Amino acid sequence: MEAIAFYVLAVLAVASAIVVIVHRNPVMSALALAVNLVTIAGFYLVLRAQFVALLQVIVYAGAILVLIVFVIMLLNLREELKARSPGTFQKWLGPILALVFAVVLGRAMLAHAAPSFPAPVPGFGTAAALGIDLFSRFYYPFEVVSLLLVVAMVGAVLLAKRRL
């Protein structure tokens, strides 16, 4: 059951990711990215992390991607539709970086072939379980991350303020 769900999601995720990169139309790319983000939420569900799965949809697909689509539509679409040939620098650097990434990923996968996880305890992945973990075991990392977000927000306001 889980294996079937995983493979269906995997095919969908890879296919939509390819569409994101290959499609010439930025809005279609963004919509494919929406499909991709929702399938990743599906992966979280297969891993029994239902709270993270729901947040994935709300935050990434529901909020961030809507902003991306908003910006794409505000920009002039006709310019983007013209096929652009990448510069020579990009043309050579792209495949090399892709190869390096594939090697790193492949090594990581081989090093941890078929890991065995303990069966999830009842209540695993719910908001309550996650909240207790965040505010006890991972208290300091959690606070540091929220500080980082505040800093990013202050930075964004500062940058935008200059032009107001």
Next chain:
Amino acid sequence: MTVSDLVFDVIVSLVKIGAVIAVLFTVVSIMTWVERRLSGLIQFRWGPNRVGPLGLFQPIADGVKFLMKEEIVPAEAHKPAYVLAPAMALVPALCAFAVIPFGPTVEAFGRKVPFAIVDIDGGILFAFAASSLGVFAIITAGWASRNKYALMGGLRSSAQMISYELALALSVIGVLLVSGTLRPMAIVERQAGWFWNWNAFAGGWQILGFLVFMIAGFAETNRAPFDLPEAESELVAGYHTEYSSMKFAMFFMSEYINMTTSAAMAVTLFLGGWQLGFPVPFSGWPLWALQVAAFWAKVGALLLFFVWVRWTLPRFRYDHLMNLGWKGLFPLSLANVMLTAVLAALGWVRR
């Protein structure tokens, strides 16, 4: 889980899904009639009263008309996205209702069956996730039509939905604070007893949250006075200008389903869900039948309120809308979160 459990679950789920979809579409067709009759009443005219008694068969006539209308796809439109957009509107609208409990958990055939399609731990989040995907339909429709008015409508609606989703989500946090759970069924069960135990009243002191939720709900469902994405006088019909026949009907239906879901969420979170609001001397199936009826009666009352507001208030101007969202509702809902947190910390909220 044994095989018989699995078979039982699948059958019960299918029955519930079928029943909910049937009820939702019935509510939609009744609401189109109510909307037009009530607007007639408010504007001192008749409204549709020709087809059947009181014009009640008007939705059937409208449905036939939608099916018979010619379907026009603009030559310049981006075809796949254009065809997909109405489905993208309808599917999330239907999905969001899956977690809403419209009755208690009852014993049937020796098993516990909740009166909700699914009774999951993160139910409230699921409803938000589903409704947050609905905005893609509007953006896609506006963009794929290759029409300036439609694109403007789509842009406006995405900005509006992002702005008001914040206030909407924050207004719910107060309820979550006093309930201590994200499970809709548990939230409703906590509001048992007399009606002053409901979250909007003494059950959680969430009257401010309820107000913000309702106002943001009007904006989220693109209803007047926040129906800027389809402001006729400026944008013809906004994002669905270029849609005709059944494709338009799907947008139309999803608007009414979203409205119903929004009302059902408000009832579940703030107005006691399927709780009657007063004790009754009997139990068993008469009680839960009455409770299901109570839920739909409350939803119906809120839907009437939606219609009433639409035909009473004039439309907001765009900058007023943004000001209200960011400078009015957003700080108000934040204040509500703070207030509720203080109340909960002082132990003044009933647990």
